[in-house]
Each structure stands twice: as structure tokens, then as C-alpha cells.
Amino acid sequence: MVGNLLLRGMLVGLFAGILAFGFAKIYGEPQVDRAIAFEEATAQAAGETPEPELVSRPTQAGFGLLTGVLVYATSIGGLFALVFAYTYGRVSSFGPRGTAALLALAGFVAIVLVPDLKYPANPPSVGNPDTIGSRTELFFIMLVISIAALTATIGLARRLWAQHGGWNASIIAGAAFVIVIAIAMYALPTINEVPEKFSADLLWRFRVASLGIHVVLWTVLGLGFGAIVERSFAGQLSRPASARPALR
Incomplete structure (x- = not known):
């Protein structure tokens, strides 16, 4: 049963990663482009020679971003499923959807929100x-x-x-x-x-977009995984008791 949950978690994580990539592409990448333009303008004003580009910007914003987000989201989905298998029925009396939603909220707060409040994400040219x-x-x-x-x-x-x-x-x-x-x-x-002349508006928009990517990921993961597992559990309950697989 844990293996089935792991597979479901990774698939939901993959789907959540696709949606998170779309959010990053629409709201995050424009802020990255603005930050890179600021960095290049600053270097040019200082008379510095631009560093060679090892990976083209279109590749970074396209295939590279997609690969990174999908690998991260799929891994998080698998870990989420394993933690769900351990906590379900132990931490609370909630059903599959409630447990998954509560677990996603806790994961978002502990893994994303709290560290981000102390050390928020920075765009290029900051740091x-x-x-x-x-x-x-x-x-x-x-x-x-x-x-x-x-x-x-x-x-x-x-x-x-x-x-x-x-x-x-x-x-x-x-x-x-x-x-x-x-x-x-x-x-x-x-x-x-943060550089003295760096745009406060750009910094704010980048950090909001970075946080938004995680909001999309954890929301889809919590709600989607809970819905899939609840349907799976409902199917198991309709079988004879001797034919039901154990969760642990």
C-alpha cells in the first residue's frame, strides 16, 4: 500500500510541478529578466567585462526551469506520500483529504514560509x-x-x-x-x-512570485493527493476485509 501511495504522491507532485512551472514562467521569469538587465547595466557602468554565458537565457527560462521544477516537485510529492502513510490515523482523526490538506499546510509553513521569512529568495544581482x-x-x-x-x-x-x-x-x-x-x-x-539602487518593487515582486510558486505546488499537492487517496480508500472499503491491503 505504501508503494501505491508513493507512486500517487509522485504523480500528483509531477502535475503540481507543471502548474508551478506555468506560474513561474508567467510571474517569476519577467522579474528575473529585469534583475539580469539591472546587473548588466551595473556591470557596464563600472566598465566590467560581461562574463561568458554558459547556458543561454532561453534555455534557463525554458527547459532548465521546467526540469528543475519537475524534479523538485516530484521528489516532494514522493516524500509527502511517505509522511502521509506514517501520519494517517496517528496525528488526527481526519480523513484522507483532511490529513493531506493539514500535512500540506504544515509542510508549506515549515519548509517554505518560515525559512523564507528569515532568508527570503533573492533575484540575480542581489547577494x-x-x-x-x-x-x-x-x-x-x-x-x-x-x-x-x-x-x-x-x-x-x-x-x-x-x-x-x-x-x-x-x-x-x-x-x-x-x-x-x-x-x-x-x-x-x-x-x-541588496544593492543600493536596486528596485524595491522588483525585489518585492520577485519574492512574491517565488513564494507563489510554492503556494501553487503545496496547494495542488495537498488537495490533489487527498482527493486521489480518498477515492482509493473508498474503493478498498467496498472490498471484503480479507482483500484490503494494509496501509502500513
Whole structure:
């Protein structure tokens, strides 16, 4: 059964990746082109020689972007299915759709939103090439803290559920998550390497587009996977008990 869920998750992830690519192509790539134009103008004004282009811009914005998004989305879809197989029936009493939607929301918050609030995505020409290693390391530290905090939050909510009820347990655990994340964001260094004359409007639009790509991906993944699994489970329940495959 887990193998079937994995396959479904990867297929839904592939479909979500296609939609995310369309969003990136329409809303993200124009901002990248504007950032590249700013970078080239800055280099020209400084009398610097343009670096040779290893991969053409049309290839980057077309096949390269499509490949990257599809590989990422398919991988996320597979991992999503595995986590669903482990958490279904254990974390909450929700059905397949509710569990998938809740899992997608949690994944988006922990993997995308929280790290992005501290270290948001930057377009080309923003960021010092000499600090890319340290910036990447800080981003992954924030990512690990976010995922660990969410995992601990779920465990805390489950322990408090019986004593304080679902509503109070969720509030307490959610407050604990916010406190841990706030401390981590305060403790980790802030990075600001935006050029002085860089367009604030362009920076804002790029970051919104980057976040929007993930919103599309996780929304389609949560809703689509939940719908497919619910239909699959409904078919299994119609079979004799001895013919139903086990989830785990």
C-alpha cells in the first residue's frame, strides 16, 4: 500500500510541478529578466567585462526551469506520500483529504514560509558571491530548526490533547512553535546584501512570485493527493476485509 501511495504522491507532485512551472514562467521569469538587465547595466557602468554565458537565457527560462521544477516537485510529492502513510490515523482523526490538506499546510509553513521569512529568495544581482556559502548554510540551519520545531509541536499537541482538549492543546503547541521560531530568527544573523539602487518593487515582486510558486505546488499537492487517496480508500472499503491491503 505504501508503494501505491508513493507512486500517487509522485504523480500528483509531477502535475503540481507543471502548474508551478506555468506560474513561474508567467510571474517569476519577467522579474528575473529585469534583475539580469539591472546587473548588466551595473556591470557596464563600472566598465566590467560581461562574463561568458554558459547556458543561454532561453534555455534557463525554458527547459532548465521546467526540469528543475519537475524534479523538485516530484521528489516532494514522493516524500509527502511517505509522511502521509506514517501520519494517517496517528496525528488526527481526519480523513484522507483532511490529513493531506493539514500535512500540506504544515509542510508549506515549515519548509517554505518560515525559512523564507528569515532568508527570503533573492533575484540575480542581489547577494555577494563571496558569501553564498555562509548564506546557504544559514538558510539550511533555519530550515532544520523549522522542521524540528514543527515536529516537536505536533508531539506536544498530542500529549496535551487528552488533558486540555484539542482546541487548547493546539493553541499551546502553536504558541510554543511561534516562540521557538522567534528565538531562532532573533539569534541567527540577518543578511542584507541588496544593492543600493536596486528596485524595491522588483525585489518585492520577485519574492512574491517565488513564494507563489510554492503556494501553487503545496496547494495542488495537498488537495490533489487527498482527493486521489480518498477515492482509493473508498474503493478498498467496498472490498471484503480479507482483500484490503494494509496501509502500513
